[in-house]
Amino acid sequence: MNSRQFTIAAAAAFVILQGCCNDKNMKTSAKYIGPSEIEIKDGRMTAEAMLSTGRISDPQLSPDGKLILYGISYVSFEENRSCRNLFVCNADGSGNVQLTKEASGISNARWSPDGKTVWFIQGGQIKKAPFKGDRLGKAVTVSDVPDGVGEFASSPDGSRIMYSGTVRGSVEVPSDADPALDKANAYATEDLMYRHWDHWTDRIPHTFVAPLPGKGEKITPAGSVDILGEDGAKFELPLEPFGGLEQLSWSPDGRHIAYACKKLKGKEYAFSTDTEIYLFDIESGRTDMIAMGGGYDTDPVWSPDGGRIAWLSMERNGYEADRTRLFVAEVSYSEEGAAAVSGIRELSEGFKYNAAAPVWAADGSSLYFNALAEGLQAIYRVSVSGGAPVRLTDEDLWYDFDSPFAVLPDGTLLTSYCSMDFPTELVAVKDGRPVRITHENDGILSQLDECRTEARYIKTTDGKDMLTWVLYPPHFDSAKVYPAIEICLGGPQGTLSQGWSYRWNYRLMASQGYVVILPNRRGTTAFGQEWCEQISGDYPGQNMEDYLSAARALKAEPYIGKMAACGASYGGYSVYYLAGVHGDVYDCFIAHAGIFNEEHMYFTTEEMWFPNWDNGGLHEYGYVPGQQGASGDGIVFGGIRQGGSPWSTLPKSVRHYANSPHKLVQNWHTPILCIHGGSDFRVPYDEGMAAFNAAQLMGVPSRLVVFPDENHWILKPQNALYWHREYFGWLSRWLID
Numbered sequence: 038m039n040s041r042q043f044t045i046a047a048a049a050a051f052v053i054l055q056g057c058c059n060d061k062n063m064k065t066s067a068k069y070i071g072p073s074e075i076e077i078k079d080g081r082m083t084a085e086a087m088l089s090t091g092r093i094s095d096p097q098l099s100p101d102g103k104l105i106l107y108g109i110s111y112v113s114f115e116e117n118r119s120c121r122n123l124f125v126c127n128a129d130g131s132g133n134v135q136l137t138k139e140a141s142g143i144s145n146a147r148w149s150p151d152g153k154t155v156w157f158i159q160g161g162q163i164k165k166a167p168f169k170g171d172r173l174g175k176a177v178t179v180s181d182v183p184d185g186v187g188e189f190a191s192s193p194d195g196s197r198i199m200y201s202g203t204v205r206g207s208v209e210v211p212s213d214a215d216p217a218l219d220k221a222n223a224y225a226t227e228d229l230m231y232r233h234w235d236h237w238t239d240r241i242p243h244t245f246v247a248p249l250p251g252k253g254e255k256i257t258p259a260g261s262v263d264i265l266g267e268d269g270a271k272f273e274l275p276l277e278p279f280g281g282l283e284q285l286s287w288s289p290d291g292r293h294i295a296y297a298c299k300k301l302k303g304k305e306y307a308f309s310t311d312t313e314i315y316l317f318d319i320e321s322g323r324t325d326m327i328a329m330g331g332g333y334d335t336d337p338v339w340s341p342d343g344g345r346i347a348w349l350s351m352e353r354n355g356y357e358a359d360r361t362r363l364f365v366a367e368v369s370y371s372e373e374g375a376a377a378v379s380g381i382r383e384l385s386e387g388f389k390y391n392a393a394a395p396v397w398a399a400d401g402s403s404l405y406f407n408a409l410a411e412g413l414q415a416i417y418r419v420s421v422s423g424g425a426p427v428r429l430t431d432e433d434l435w436y437d438f439d440s441p442f443a444v445l446p447d448g449t450l451l452t453s454y455c456s457m458d459f460p461t462e463l464v465a466v467k468d469g470r471p472v473r474i475t476h477e478n479d480g481i482l483s484q485l486d487e488c489r490t491e492a493r494y495i496k497t498t499d500g501k502d503m504l505t506w507v508l509y510p511p512h513f514d515s516a517k518v519y520p521a522i523e524i525c526l527g528g529p530q531g532t533l534s535q536g537w538s539y540r541w542n543y544r545l546m547a548s549q550g551y552v553v554i555l556p557n558r559r560g561t562t563a564f565g566q567e568w569c570e571q572i573s574g575d576y577p578g579q580n581m582e583d584y585l586s587a588a589r590a591l592k593a594e595p596y597i598g599k600m601a602a603c604g605a606s607y608g609g610y611s612v613y614y615l616a617g618v619h620g621d622v623y624d625c626f627i628a629h630a631g632i633f634n635e636e637h638m639y640f641t642t643e644e645m646w647f648p649n650w651d652n653g654g655l656h657e658y659g660y661v662p663g664q665q666g667a668s669g670d671g672i673v674f675g676g677i678r679q680g681g682s683p684w685s686t687l688p689k690s691v692r693h694y695a696n697s698p699h700k701l702v703q704n705w706h707t708p709i710l711c712i713h714g715g716s717d718f719r720v721p722y723d724e725g726m727a728a729f730n731a732a733q734l735m736g737v738p739s740r741l742v743v744f745p746d747e748n749h750w751i752l753k754p755q756n757a758l759y760w761h762r763e764y765f766g767w768l769s770r771w772l773i774d
Contacts, residue, residue, distance in 0.1 A: 067140045070113045070120040073481065080486035080511065082548035084761035088112055088539060088754060091477040093461045094121075095145070098443035098451060100152040103128055105451065105463065106136075108146060109477060117755045123157070123173070128451065129465070130474035134171045145188050150195040161185030163200065163256060180256040187242065188282045191249060192291035197319070198256065199246045199264070199285060199294060206241040207231075207271050207302060228303035232718045233643055234278040235748030244274045244285060244296070246319060264294060264317055266324075271302045276312060276335075283336055283394075288343045293318055293370070295337035295346055307645040311354045314346070321374030327366065327381070332359050336394065340401040344368065345421070347384075347395050347404055355646045355680075358530035358573075360566045361391040363406060365421055384419045388426050389565045392417075394440035405429075405450070407440045409532045409563035412492070412504045414438055416450060416466065431469040435490070437535045438466070456535040457490055457508065457543050458482075486511035488547040495556065495590045498582045504564070505587050506533060506555035508547040518598040520772035521552040523588050523623075525604025525611035529572050529580070529651070532563040540751060540760065541605065549765055551772075554591050554600075558583035574653040574681070574689035576635075577614060577696035584615065588622050599772040603764075605629035606720060606749065610698060613728055616709060617701025625771035626709040627764060630720045630749055633728040635697035636683045641721045652681025653689030702731040708738040710767040712760065714747035740767065 073089035089112060096107040105128060110121040121142040126133035137143060139159070146157040149165070155173055156165045163186055167174035180186055182202055189200035208231045211221035224237050231238055245261035264285075265272055275284040276299060285296040299312040314327040314337050327334070332351035339346055346368050351359035363385040369377045385392050390408040397404055403420045410428070414437035419426040429450065430438050441450040450466040451474070459482055463474040489509045494502040510519060524541065526533055533555040543553045557564065559580040560572030572580050584602070591597050602623045604612050609631015616626050632638050639648045681690050709732050713725030722743060732739035742763050744756050751760045 067116060067118070067120075069122075069138045069140050070111045070116070070118075071138070072109075072111055075481065077481070077484040080484065082485045082545050084545060084758055084765075085114070086481055086485070087542050087545045088114075088757055088761075090460050090481055092119075092121075092539075093453065093463060093475060093477055096442050096451070096453065096463055097146065097148060098128070099148050100150060102443070102445065104152075105474070106146055106148060106155065107463065107475075108143065110142070112754045114754050114758060117753055119754060123155070126474065128445065128474075130463070130476075133475070136168075136171075136173050147189075147191065150191075150193070156189070156191065158186055158189065163189055163198075178255070179250045182256065182258060184240070190282050190285070190287065192287045193289050194291035196249055196291055197246055198249050199244055199282070199287070200256065200261075201242050201244045201275060201282060202258070203240040204243045204263075204270065206238040208237055208239040210239050229307040229645065230303060230643060234719050235714075235716045236278075236718075238277075241271070241273050242275055242277065242280075243269075244282075246294070262319075262322075264296065265298070266322070269298075269300065272298055272300050274298050280335075286337045286339050286346075288339045289341060290343055292320060293339075293343075293376075295339060295348075297333075297335040297337060297348070304645075307643065308649060309354055310351065310357055310646050314348050316346075316368065316376045316378075318370070318374035318376070323374045323376075325376035325378070327378050329364075329381075330354070332356060333361075334364075338395050338397060338404075340397050341399060342401055345401070346378075347397070349392060349395065350383075355650045356573075357644075357647060357650075358528075358562065358569060360569075361393060362386075362388075363392040363395055363404065363419065365404070384421065384423075385426060391562055392426075396440050396442075396444075399444060405441050405444070407438060409534060412506070412532065412534055412557055412563050414534055414536075416440060416452065429469060430466060430471075434469075434471065435492075435535050436471065438464075438471075441466075455537040457506070457537065458488070460537040485548065488544050489513060495587050497579075497586050499579065503583055503587065504557045505590075506543075506553075506557075507591070508543050508553040508555075510547050510550050510552065513552075513596075515596045517596060519550060519552045519596055520768070521554060521591060521597050521600040522546055522768065523554040523556070523584065523591075523600060523602045525584060525602055525608035525615075526556075526558065526561065527604065527606035527608040529560045529576070529607040529610075530562050530569055532561045533557050534563065539757065545761075549768075551768070552591070552597060554587055556583055556587035558587075573651045574693065576610065576651070576693060581611065581614060581618070584611065585619065585622060592622070599624040601625045601627065601768055601772055603627040603629075604631070606631065609633075609720070609725075612709070613698035614696075614701065616707055617698060617704040619707070623707055625767065626707055627712070627767060628709065628725070628728065629712040630714060630717055631711070631724060631728065632698070632720055633724045633731070634699040635694055637699075637727070638720065638724060639681075639683055641723075643718055649680035649682065652685075653687055653691075653693045654680030654682070654685060699727065699731065702735055705732060705735045705737050708767075708771050710740045710742070710763070712742045712763065713744070714749060714751065715743055715745035716748045719749050738771075 075089050092110040108121045110119045112119040123136040144158045163180040164176040166176040184203050187201035191198045209225040211218035244264050247256045247261040294317045297312050310332040314334050316325045332354050334350045337348040347365045350362050350364050353359045366381040367379045390410045392406045395404050395406045415430045416438050417426040436454040436456045438454045441452045443451040454464050455461045464471045491507045493505045495505045546553045562569050609628035612626045612628040613633050711725045711729040713722040715722050729741035751757050
């Protein structure tokens with residue numbers, strides 16, 4: 038299940054960084070990992086080939102606008118890790134050279150204001166090295182933070198640096214009570230949010246500010262200021278679980294920091310999505326809030342002159358898939374450091390889609406952002422003075438474009454893009470058309486036979502047109518019969534778009550000889566809010582009919598034979614539910630990290646706003662401090678609004694739990710593979726075990742695969758390779774005669 042729409046980019050960065058090796062965790066025998074030399078002789082894409090592609094991330098334009106600094110991660114199956122090193126090229130893609138060949142991964146690389154030095158994180162500490170044009174000089178460590186640095190960003194004037202680290206959270210460990218118990222391993226709590234996604238919250242992120250260190254000096258906790266101060270000790274900054282420094286922004290003068298924070302804890306935190314934008318004055322220590330109320334307010338960015346601030350905002354508290362709007366306001370400061378915010382207005386009013394990753398134009402007259410629109414992620418520009426957002430990437434381009442990381446004087450946008458055909462590459466966009474800057478994976482992709490993709494519109498049971506991507510195997514022949522895979526989307530809110538995944542890789546599936554079907558059923562986010570919101574409170578309803586409509590439409594084609602339904606997270610829920618209602622539409626199922634028992638899931642997951650809203654509670658959500666008994670109207674029990682809880686009497690909630698997948702197992706008869714990560718706290722792993730046990734008890738052919746050291750994803754290279762072998766092994770067993 039997704040955490041928030043606005044965290045998509047941050048989640049991608051999180052996955053990349055999880056693959057970066059770290060000095061303090063790395064074996065002494067570790068060595069440099071370079072690009073794969075894999076050879077493909079039959080044109081068929083394999084899991085090994087897909088996982089071996091280089092992963093480009095975090096491009097940074099040099100201060101003079103001439104060079105792009107970026108990183109690439111390469112994988113070693115033998116060492117079971119990936120490692121990221123640095124590259125540089127001219128802004129047009131020429132002159133590409135590799136700057137580092139380190140055995141220990143490098144992340145968060147940034148230019149110094151004069152472009153003569155590169156700062157980066159390696160081994161959990163900040164380092165800097167002189168830029169020599171075709172290499173980096175000797176690196177010097179400039180931080181000494183015992184628990185390590187997550188990310189950093191220097192102020193525009195080069196006088197200060199902010200960095201993320203960790204502090205003690207509210208969850209207790211044995212050494213809190215007795216320092217002699219430093220080898221005991223336990224967690225204790227008396228409130229909620231004691232764990233999050235894949236970790237216990239005994240430590241939480243905070244962000245600190247320190248002077249930029251001089252020669253021979255180092256950044257230390259003692260010389261740093263915690264932006265949240267003592268009163269904010271138990272709040273998170275950046276916001277967990279995926280938030281990074283995109284949630285904080287330096288003002289151009291380097292005196293102020295805008296940041297997004299949810300200043301709640303415990304049950305209040307668990308039941309709320311109400312983050313706000315705060316303005317911190319470094320010199321006075323004063324913090325002011327831009328009071329919006331409602332749901333998530335995130336991604337603050339200052340205008341080039343510091344007179345305005347823009348951010349993303351969701352209107353409703355407790356609903357993580359609300360429409361993401363783009364706001365702007367005027368900001369001024371008194372001599373004492375008090376902020377005055379005025380002229381708050383929405384720039385995306387009337388815009389059908391969700392804005393993401395805002396970037397100011399150099400002259401401050403407009404903002405760039407990306408949005409998923411009708412199944413494709415495009416770049417838009419909107420004027421601060423008013424008017425509708427304008428699409429800048431042509432509608433016929435089947436790519437997913439990120440927001441620009443730089444805009445050149447001639448209007449060229451420097452960004453990155455990907456598709457179902459290739460992983461992320463850097464690209465320049467001018468007059469709506471892309472020109473590739475990097476060609477990192479041409480060596481592997483050029484060895485592969487091509488797959489054809491079709492955008493097909495399928496009529497749903499309520500008469501709507503549903504965009505369904507269909508990928509065909511290489512050398513597809515409509516006179517032959519092919520097995521098919523229907524993909525059930527996670528989320529439940531999200532979009533099946535022209536993206537590239539290292540687990541759910543549709544080109545890889547098609548390359549194994551399968552027709553791949555990707556229905557953008559109800560609940561997907563690229564088709565307007567009505568289409569997105571229909572799924573809330575209706576998990577067992579219209580979106581399931583949408584899946585069946587797509588399956589039946591494709592099965593009616595003479596070239597489709599047996600068919601599987603596969604999905605992860607909410608997609609896993611979909612698989613478990615469809616197993617109980619499909620009749621004979623599908624021939625096998627695969628569920629990864631799926632929800633099986635909705636009642637049990639409600640009591641064991643951590644982000645309580647999610648089930649409280651989506652399980653039929655809708656606006657009836659939230660924690661009510663101090664309310665211990667049942668209220669007169671029967672809505673509040675023990676301080677919790679009934680919302681979408683199992684004890685709710687709201688009609689949609691009652692229907693939701695009555696149709697939980699675990700209550701339909703008596704209808705199961707189709708082979709099913711259940712996969713789960715042992716460190717998954719979003720959808721706890723016993724959901725997968727319960728589904729497998731139920732299948733076994735019903736006499737249904739079934740298999741269980743558990744990864745004890747993986748979370749909601751499968752990140753370690755050998756685990757990922759094994760995952761794909763299990764996935765395709767199960768499909769082959771039941772779909773191929």
